[in-house]
Amino acid sequence: ELKVEQNPLFLSMQEGKNYTIYCNYSTTSDRLYWYRQDPGKSLESLFVLLSNGAVKQEGRLMASLDTKARLSTLHITAAVHDLSATYFCAVGETSGSRLTFGEGTQLTVNP
């Protein structure tokens, strides 16, 4: 059974600081997704990582995937208040159509 662990689960940071969210998974996969969810809203796709060594950047967020270590990271650079949200990583099974989500990281960026 595929297990996905995110840490930290809660992150409070100051504007302007950098931080990294980690996503570990238990079995082989080459598909990993990062989503953002604002309170009471749906999930917004941030990044799709489909190969070992994949790195994608959008604004202050950068995501990477190391399939050998079964690890993805979401790096936040110079955080701003607008980044406050819950971030989920999700891992696709190698065969099959299930997507297993991590527990989510609730990020709060304080002025």
Place this chain on the structure above:
Amino acid sequence: DTEVTQTPKHLVMGMTNKKSLKCEQHMGHRAMYWYKQKAKKPPELMFVYSYEKLSINESVPSRFSPECPNSSLLNLHLHALQPEDSALYLCASSTRQMNTGELFFGEGSRLTVL
């Protein structure tokens, strides 16, 4: 157009009611999904339809009944629900059942069961 549209956005129902949630996408995606999300928890997969056929049922109670009338529409029929079924119900679609493409989520239907 990269939208998945869900209706209604909010629904309150009693335990004896019958209601339906609706989902529509016009992206030509052939895989559609229902997820359930409780507060401060990740989404949990309920059903997957691939090419309008039910391909995954994650042991969901029969009081939830999915239906895929055509490639653009997905319904979730609700009957005799329990208060613990109150949650955000998310519809999603993707380009392929095998999830090589990203999931596009609708805004969700927030369900309250009294």
